[in-house]
Amino acid sequence: MREALSLLRWPRTALAVVLGAGTVLSGAALLAASGALITGAAQRPSTLLALMPLITAVRFFGVSRAAVRYTERLVTHDVTLRMVTRVRARVLERLVPLAPAALTGARGGELLSRVRADVDELQGVVVRLVAPAGVAVLAGGVAVGLTALVSPPTAAVLAVLLAVLGIAVPAVAARAGRRAAVAVARADADVAADTLDLVRGLADALSGDGGATALRGLLGHLDRQEAAERAAARLTAVTTVCREGVPALGLGAALWLVGSDVAAGTTDPLLLAACALGVLGAFEAVGGMGAAWSAAGGIRAAAGRVRELGERRPAVADPADPRPLPAGSALRFDDVTLTYPGATRPALAGFDLAVPDGAKVALTGSSGAGKSSVLALALRARDPDTGRVTLGGVDLRRLPLEGVRSRTAWSAQAPQVLGGTLAGNLRLGRHDATDAELHAVLADVGLDRVAATPGLDGWVGEGGERLSAGERARVGLARALLARADVLLLDEPTAHLDPGLTARVLDRLARDPRTVLLVTHDPAALDGRWRVVDLAEAGADTGAPVSP
Numbered sequence: 001m002r003e004a005l006s007l008l009r010w011p012r013t014a015l016a017v018v019l020g021a022g023t024v025l026s027g028a029a030l031l032a033a034s035g036a037l038i039t040g041a042a043q044r045p046s047t048l049l050a051l052m053p054l055i056t057a058v059r060f061f062g063v064s065r066a067a068v069r070y071t072e073r074l075v076t077h078d079v080t081l082r083m084v085t086r087v088r089a090r091v092l093e094r095l096v097p098l099a100p101a102a103l104t105g106a107r108g109g110e111l112l113s114r115v116r117a118d119v120d121e122l123q124g125v126v127v128r129l130v131a132p133a134g135v136a137v138l139a140g141g142v143a144v145g146l147t148a149l150v151s152p153p154t155a156a157v158l159a160v161l162l163a164v165l166g167i168a169v170p171a172v173a174a175r176a177g178r179r180a181a182v183a184v185a186r187a188d189a190d191v192a193a194d195t196l197d198l199v200r201g202l203a204d205a206l207s208g209d210g211g212a213t214a215l216r217g218l219l220g221h222l223d224r225q226e227a228a229e230r231a232a233a234r235l236t237a238v239t240t241v242c243r244e245g246v247p248a249l250g251l252g253a254a255l256w257l258v259g260s261d262v263a264a265g266t267t268d269p270l271l272l273a274a275c276a277l278g279v280l281g282a283f284e285a286v287g288g289m290g291a292a293w294s295a296a297g298g299i300r301a302a303a304g305r306v307r308e309l310g311e312r313r314p315a316v317a318d319p320a321d322p323r324p325l326p327a328g329s330a331l332r333f334d335d336v337t338l339t340y341p342g343a344t345r346p347a348l349a350g351f352d353l354a355v356p357d358g359a360k361v362a363l364t365g366s367s368g369a370g371k372s373s374v375l376a377l378a379l380r381a382r383d384p385d386t387g388r389v390t391l392g393g394v395d396l397r398r399l400p401l402e403g404v405r406s407r408t409a410w411s412a413q414a415p416q417v418l419g420g421t422l423a424g425n426l427r428l429g430r431h432d433a434t435d436a437e438l439h440a441v442l443a444d445v446g447l448d449r450v451a452a453t454p455g456l457d458g459w460v461g462e463g464g465e466r467l468s469a470g471e472r473a474r475v476g477l478a479r480a481l482l483a484r485a486d487v488l489l490l491d492e493p494t495a496h497l498d499p500g501l502t503a504r505v506l507d508r509l510a511r512d513p514r515t516v517l518l519v520t521h522d523p524a525a526l527d528g529r530w531r532v533v534d535l536a537e538a539g540a541d542t543g544a545p546v547s548p
């Protein structure tokens with residue numbers, strides 16, 4: 001909850017609370033002034049001028065209530081919209097450093113729910129929680145204070161009843177409401193499942209006495225559903241009675257207590273209706289507390305999940321005192337060991353490899369040998385447990401993370417193609433690439449047909465579903481080729497290609513002046529320009545420079 005509150009801009013939130021309280025108090029004052037005016041008129045004053053102050057008060061509070069409510073809505077919406085921006089920014093700020101390694105354990109749907117549902121929940125913290133609670137305290141306090149000026153016992157009764165309606169009733173209702181909602185949801189799910197089973201298995205159920213058994217099961221669940229719904233309806237009825245009944249109790253108490261004072265001659269009769277109706281109006285102060293109480297649980301849970309994101313440690317971090325990026329782009333792995341969290345054996349152990357500036361190196365080996373892990377280390381998606389990985393002779397852990405990532409382009413085994421245009425997807429590699437450059441790179445990777453239809457501005461479908469798996473892989477490859485990087489890390493760039501296309505792509509890569517480290521399951525397709533490193537033997541790699 002502290003997480004959610006820390007995102008608030010308190011001066012504006014306080015203004016929203018003051019205006020909300022102003023609305024409630026204007027309403028109560030309007031009722032009080034009207035009561036006094038009616039009483040005053042019933043006393044048949046000799047001149048209408050005697051009622052002028054009350055007439056003015058009624059007009060004033062009538063107008064002020066609408067004006068204050070309007071301003072309060074403007075301020076509350078402004079606070080909420082600013083909150084939306086801040087919450088989204090904070091969640092993304094926390095997510096970005098965690099990607100990709102520290103998010104591998106999280107399911108995609110769970111992450112989506114965090115950035116959508118939790119953000120939606122948190123952004124309502126002002127409207128649904130802080131403002132109603134603040135208004136209840138402020139408006140309730142002022143109403144009790146003003147009532148005390150007329151009748152201290154009535155003020156005491158009002159304070160108690162406000163606490164009952166603002167704290168006790170919503171707390172009990174929210175707790176019981178959660179239980180009732182769970183019971184109804186369970187019963188609904190059972191009835192739906194039974195009905196579906198019965199309809200799907202109708203033919204089987206009709207033979208033997210299976211039908212009667214299934215029907216008995218369904219009827220049992222229907223009874224449970226009815227009971228759950230009745231319990232939920234009873235709860236709604238009880239809370240409605242409380243919401244209506246407690247203010248009526250307050251009204252009755254005010255009439256009785258202030259009425260006794262008027263009868264005793266210690267209080268002006270004008271104040272009887274004014275005080276009673278003012279007390280009635282004051283209950284609006286706690287009107288939002290039922291919803292606030294229900295919202296509190298959801299907001300607390302959402303804030304907790306967002307905080308948990310912040311507490312996760314990124315797999316790699318920027319060095320405190322980063323070294324400048326080196327000029328060279330030679331990669332070197334020295335006695336590297338990498339064990340994934342929770343894994344029982346290392347993915348890489350004692351791994352050595354030297355990839356000189358501009359060299360073309362292909363990693364091969366059986367599935368699970370650790371080829372993709374080598375690329376992950378070179379991209380600094382992960383750090384080795386022991387040993388070191390260097391770029392241009394400098395340990396990657398001593399270089400600025402953003403600098404390392406800008407020097408390396410990576411194409412995954414199954415690259416992420418976003419729902420958008422082909423050009424938009426390619427320009428993730430280089431945002432200012434011209435159309436001519438995009439056409440050239442598409443031709444390089446054999447995507448000439450896609451470049452023609454749907455074309456650069458054609459929609460590639462959600463997740464690139466309008467492209468084949470091989471075309472999606474080559475979009476990722478084209479993106480990497482476009483990047484202004486000196487090291488290309490390519491995970492199986494030719495996996496889905498026919499031999500002709502494989503040879504064309506490998507030739508394009510071999511002619512690229514940059515350092516290329518690729519993973520392949522098809523070393524036979526590589527010509528003499530490539531140095532093939534079998535991961536099963538990589539521990540024995542001498543690290544001796546090879547000519548590119």
Ligand SMILES: Nc1ncnc2c1ncn2[C@@H]1O[C@H](COP(=O)(O)OP(=O)(O)OP(=O)(O)O)[C@@H](O)[C@H]1O
Binds near residue numbers: 347365367368369
């Ligand atoms: N995020 C991860 N968490 C836990 N273990 C992992 C993770 N990624 C890979 N591994 C494990 O590390 C080992 C090496 O995986 P890696 O992906 O590097 O192999 P690979 O040689 O690229 O395999 P393939 O050819 O099938 O792509 C495997 O045993 C794999 O199960």
